[in-house]
Amino acid sequence: MAANWTTFRELLLPASAGRRRGVEAELRRAIRDGRLAPGTRLPSSRDLAAQLGVARGTVTAAYEQLAGEGYLVAKRGSGTTVAATFPRAGAVAEAETAPRWRYDLRPGVPALSGFPREEWLRAQRNALTALTAEELGYPDPAGFPGLRAELADYLGRVRAVAARPSEVVVTNGAAQAISLLGRVFRDLGHVSAAVEEPGHFGTEETLAAQGLRVERIPVDEKGLRVDALSTTDCRVVFVTAAHQFPLGVVLHPERRRALVEWARERDGFVVEDDYDAEHRYDRPALGAMQALDPSRVVYQGSASKVLAPALRLGWLVPPPALAGPVVRGKTLTDLGTGTLHQAALAELLRTGGYDRHLRRTRQLYRVRRDALLDELARLLPSWEPIGVAAGLHVVLRLPEGTDDAALRDRLARRGVHVFALSGYSRAPIFPGLVLGYAATSPDRLRAAVRELRDCA
Known part of the structure; x- marks a missing residue:
């Protein structure tokens, strides 16, 4: 459909659509029923606001909401257009799901259409410009120093993690972090590791692949049953303390303290997988339990749930006793994570884009x-x-x-x-x-x- 902005109001919106929700709903309906075809360029927010007699911010907010839902694509210098694929009524194609599913409600997938492309591209350009020729060589296996510094600041500010930049290790996502830890624990003489039940099957499979026997510890409404650990010979346990996966409960403060005490008594370690704690909607999330005892708790996180899994960027804050073996394992695995993505994430953190x-x-x-x-x-x-x-x-x-x-x-x-x-x-x-x-x-x-x- 050719853009005819002088008649856009009559073509698209009824007179009743004067407020943001009305504008948003009518645009969505026009896209879904085919009156606005894929690729159609929409008027500027100023132009459409003038046609409708509403504030420009009303149209801007509607455009942003529909872009976040995958109906629209906004590109600087190119305006706002109808997305090539979107949830059209009666159609199978949808914006953010695999082709075979009409509704893909897999857990753990963020709004990929909302990835901050413009900010990421700007961060990449700025980071690449600032990198020296030497920094384009083989990376520090522990991570790009600029990213380690920004992560230490961010994790301390947002998750109350106690860490200096030199104590942060950058990984290729959380999966590599778990694999590295499994190998380190095995090499240190551990024969088993405990995981939550129910829990993410990927963690169990990864630890088993590193030669560890996996013990399953039940979870109830207060989180991991710390008392059940006493029936095992494990000296390592993996937990999702802030938001247990999948049950969604929070590890009770008394159990947090009991878990740390268990690690001290066993001369063991707690691995805290903080996979999505930034997303709490009713109140601020509890701080990471790592601060209770940085010598016994390994902190683990990634950018997969906030930005996108495709980045393959994660991080560990291991206790001093594990730091050297973790970095050596990282060196033997891949010589370090790619500097360019690390530098871009550091820039995104530094400028507040994250x-x-x-x-x-x-x-x-x-x-x-x-x-x-x-x-x-x-x-x-x-x-x-x-x-x-x-x-x-x-x-x-x-x-x-x-x-x-x-x-x-x-x-x-x-x-x-x-x-x-x-x-x-x-x-x-x-x-x-x-x-x-x-x-x-x-x-x-x-x-x-x-x-x-x-x-x-």
Whole structure:
């Protein structure tokens, strides 16, 4: 459709669409029903505001919201256009999901269409300009010094982590961090490691691949059952203390202290996987437990949930006893993480772009979470949300007697991608579904809930 901005108001919006929500809703409807074709360039916010007789900020806010949902693409110098793919009514294609799924509600996937492309490109240009010729050689295996300094500042400010820049190690994502730690623990004489149950199967598989026997420790409403560790010979435990995966509970303060005391008594270590703690919607997240005893707690994080998994950037803050072996392991594995991406992330942190993006996504994900839970409360009131208001996913406790794996399979046949809670545990647990909401717009989430109801 050719852009005809002088008649855009009549073509697109009814007279009642005077406020931001009206503008936003009518634009979304026009895109979904095909009146605005993919690639159509929209008027500038100033032009459309003048046509509608509204404040320019009203149109700007609507454009930003729809860009965050994947309907629009905004590029500096090129204006705002309708995205090439978007959630059109009755269509299978959607903005942020794999092609085979009509609704992809995998946990742990951020809003990839909201990646701060312009800020990242600017950070890359500035970082590359500032790099010396020597810094383009083989990297420091522990990480680019500029990024280690920015991470130490950020983690101390946002997560209360006690770390100097020299104590931070940069990794190729959290997966490499777990693999490195598993190898280090094995080389230090550990034969086993404990993980949470239910918990992320990737952690267990990675540790087992490094030759460690894996013990599963149950989780309840207060987090990891520290008392159950006493029945094992483990001297290492991996925990998601701020937002347990997948149940979403927070490790109780008494258990935090008990876990640190357990590590001291066993001459062992706690590995704190802080995978999505920045995303807390009802109150500030508890600080990292690493500060309780930096000599016993390994802090682990990554940029995957805040920015994008494609960056493959993670970090460790190991205790002094583990720092040397971790860096040696990193050296033998890959000679260090790529400097260019590290320098760009350092620039994004230094200029505040990382914090700005986090504020935007925190607001976006809260809206999406609320939309999902409101629709569930309306259509499936017996399905109980579990855990705190945080992260990129929610666990739903299903009515007793429900076969969550069978429900998952029925949904898959309808093109709805969800995970069954039973898939995260080998011990009996309540039936549940694990739903990711961060990568899906509110309208799409509400439509997905209707699919859940029809399959229940």
